[in-house]
Each structure stands twice: as structure tokens, then as C-alpha cells.
Amino acid sequence: MKNLKAFDIELFKLGLGKHEFSFEIGKDFFDNFEDSLTKNGKLTARISLDKSEVLIRAELEIKGVVELVCDRSLRTFEEPIDVSHKLLVKYGEEFDDSEDDIIILDQNLPVWNVANIIYEFIGLQVPYKKIHPELREDDDEPLDLGLEFDFLSLEPEDELVYSTGDTETDEEEEENEGEGEETNENVDPRWQALQKLKDQNKKK
Structure with missing residues (x-):
């Protein structure tokens, strides 16, 4: 992915203790993901790492907005994103992120590219049903089933x-x-x- 090198964290160069990283996310970021649910946005991702001799404790925060297209009116609107998540990062024989709160990194790779994990957590915040805020009140109204009496x-x-x-x-x-x-x-x-x-x- 051509534009994601800025999301590399060189873990081997980090000393023991805490480290802070910040990443700005916009259209160029989402262009790297072919099936992205959104093509634009304005967000900031912050990652705090606490490195020990055996593992790394990571805290991920993502805040901002993504641009979505309303399923009903086809109008664009901004959806707020607010993510806060804790992870454990370990080294192993090969990469594995099948568990929600644990990431296994290939011990032979000195760099952790955090672009994918940031993208995944943004995707989890995108609603399945994308409705413009001005239309959501109508969408929440109960259906009239035409019953004559209750x-x-x-x-x-x-x-x-x-x-x-x-x-x-x-x-x-x-x-x-x-x-x-x-x-x-x-x-x-x-x-x-x-x-x-x-x-x-x-x-x-």
C-alpha cells in the first residue's frame, strides 16, 4: 500500500517504557482500501505503547468523522467516529490478529504497520444502515400496521x-x-x- 508507510512503527528501536504516536487520516488513507465503506473522512488516531521485555500494551484512540452516502436519499453526510480500545501486542512465529484484544507480530519483522488495525476499528463504527441525520427521526417512527383496534x-x-x-x-x-x-x-x-x-x- 503506497501511502501507508507513514503508519509504520519501528518497535525494535523503541526502548522500554511508554511511547506516543499520532496519525492524521483523510481521503488518501481510505484510497488504499478497495472495498472501503467510506472514501473520505477527517480523523486523528493516537496509539500509546507501553513496552516491556515480553510484550507491549497498546491503547488506541480514534476520533473524527467519516463521509457516508445516505442509503435512502443518496445525500452525503458526516458520521462521528469515537474509538477507544486496549490491545496486547506479542511476538510469535507469524502474524495473527484473530483475537479481539491480542495481536501476534512476526518476530522477524521489526516494523508494525498500524494502518490496517486503524482501518478495521473505523469500519466497526460505520453503521450498517447509513441514514442521513435529518431522516433518522422518521426512520425511528413505529410502523402503522393498519389494525382497526388494539x-x-x-x-x-x-x-x-x-x-x-x-x-x-x-x-x-x-x-x-x-x-x-x-x-x-x-x-x-x-x-x-x-x-x-x-x-x-x-x-x-
């Missing part, structure tokens, strides 16, 4: 009761049906439909 809003007198047994006598059924006919004019048509279903079940 059972959770029923008043106590509107409760539906289901019984598995037929305990009413024929005379009581006729009496209750007669009362229902008298009050049908005042009943909500939606409840009438439910009442018909109940009556059909009783007759089966």
Missing part, C-alpha cells in the same frame, strides 16, 4: 370471555339471545362480528 386498550366492560363448557340451559340461551337482539343497535359492529363467531361455535 386489544390492550379494551375497557373492563369490553373483556372477552371464553368457556370450554356449555353450562347454560336451552331456556337461558334463548333468554340471553333475546337480550342480545334488543341491544344490538348499541353494540359496536366489530363486537357483533365476534359475537356471531361465538354463536356459531355454540351451535357446533
Whole structure:
């Protein structure tokens, strides 16, 4: 990667103790990554290293903004990035970054290029769904499913009761049906439909 040599840290030349490094990140940085989720940004990455005889403790901080394209409106907008992460850096036979908090560096390479790890942590901050800030409030509104009514809003007198047994006598059924006919004019048509279903079940 032609423009990333500035991200080299020569670990072998570092003495024991703490060391600070700062890197400015912009369009030239992202141009080195073909499948980058963003092509522009303005960020600062700071890496603090605490070197001992057996390992290096690293603290990574990345702050700034990246430029994204809204999935809905295709307008560009700036997304804030704020990363803070701690790592352990060790030497081994070959490079290995499969663990989240541990990096194994090839013991035969005196230089650690931190461009990739910076890029990866920026990528983790980029939202999967890229929506312009002006449209996010609309995006968070609940969906209208077109329901006519909500059972959770029923008043106590509107409760539906289901019984598995037929305990009413024929005379009581006729009496209750007669009362229902008298009050049908005042009943909500939606409840009438439910009442018909109940009556059909009783007759089966």
C-alpha cells in the first residue's frame, strides 16, 4: 500500500517504557482500501505503547468523522467516529490478529504497520444502515400496521370471555339471545362480528 508507510512503527528501536504516536487520516488513507465503506473522512488516531521485555500494551484512540452516502436519499453526510480500545501486542512465529484484544507480530519483522488495525476499528463504527441525520427521526417512527383496534386498550366492560363448557340451559340461551337482539343497535359492529363467531361455535 503506497501511502501507508507513514503508519509504520519501528518497535525494535523503541526502548522500554511508554511511547506516543499520532496519525492524521483523510481521503488518501481510505484510497488504499478497495472495498472501503467510506472514501473520505477527517480523523486523528493516537496509539500509546507501553513496552516491556515480553510484550507491549497498546491503547488506541480514534476520533473524527467519516463521509457516508445516505442509503435512502443518496445525500452525503458526516458520521462521528469515537474509538477507544486496549490491545496486547506479542511476538510469535507469524502474524495473527484473530483475537479481539491480542495481536501476534512476526518476530522477524521489526516494523508494525498500524494502518490496517486503524482501518478495521473505523469500519466497526460505520453503521450498517447509513441514514442521513435529518431522516433518522422518521426512520425511528413505529410502523402503522393498519389494525382497526388494539386489544390492550379494551375497557373492563369490553373483556372477552371464553368457556370450554356449555353450562347454560336451552331456556337461558334463548333468554340471553333475546337480550342480545334488543341491544344490538348499541353494540359496536366489530363486537357483533365476534359475537356471531361465538354463536356459531355454540351451535357446533
